[in-house]
């Protein structure tokens with residue numbers, strides 16, 4: 601088993617608890633033990649929603665590179681209204697992106713999912729049902745959901761995903777364990793557009809552009825966000841990237857560009873998990889939480 605910060609947190613809390621129990625008596629002991637429990641629980645709870653803390657394992661949040669390149673990622677599709685309009689815009693701007701698709705939607709709109717691949721985009725796993733509380737599922741149900749999404753996406757696109765973005769980017773030890781079993785690397789982002797909020801396109805683009813840096817992974821949605829809001833935001837974002845001298849790559853291309861020695865005929869190989877004896881480490885040393 602690979603040691604994570606979660607294990608270190610539990611170990612530190614245990615040691616602190618033993619010390620408190622030995623050094624203090626009566627009410628003081630219980631007050632301090634209570635505070636310790638609250639502190640440790642709060643740290644673990646924040647680790648669930650903040651992937652860059654690496655509380656339970658390595659999430660790919662940003663690719664460590666000096667190249668002025670970023671990855672645009674779109675979640676929750678494919679969507680029959682927004683996705684085709686987005687694809688037209690991306691084609692017009694000559695941009696290839698990474699789509700974290702919901703397995704059930706791929707099964708419902710297979711032609712759209714196939715179009716993503718045929719137009720050069722990367723399609724990855726965003727669960728089958730996209731339950732809001734996916735991270736609360738048991739290990740068995742989580743495994744079944746992710747595997748079902750793998751099958752649904754692979755059956756349509758011909759390529760089994762290698763990345764998994766948990767719904768809401770929420771993780772826990774079970775999510776990491778199941779992803780590793782299925783050969784999937786947990787992927788989050790370095791900046792979110794928060795495009796589900798009814799904000800003007802300028803605000804959505806600005807939230808991403810203010811976090812612009814080499815290797816950034818930007819998160820937007822083609823599912824659940826109307827095209828009339830998403831497209832102007834993407835257009836402004838692409839203008840901003842172009843003005844700053846940045847180009848957009850698929851996530852696998854971005855990782856491969858950061859690791860030239862990993863380049864192969866299939867850039868997706870740069871994202872292939874290389875399980876060590878612990879089964880949880882990934883070859884993508886470019887992965888930066």
Ligand SMILES: [Zn+2]
Nearest residue numbers: 675676767768
């Ligand atoms: Zn989602």
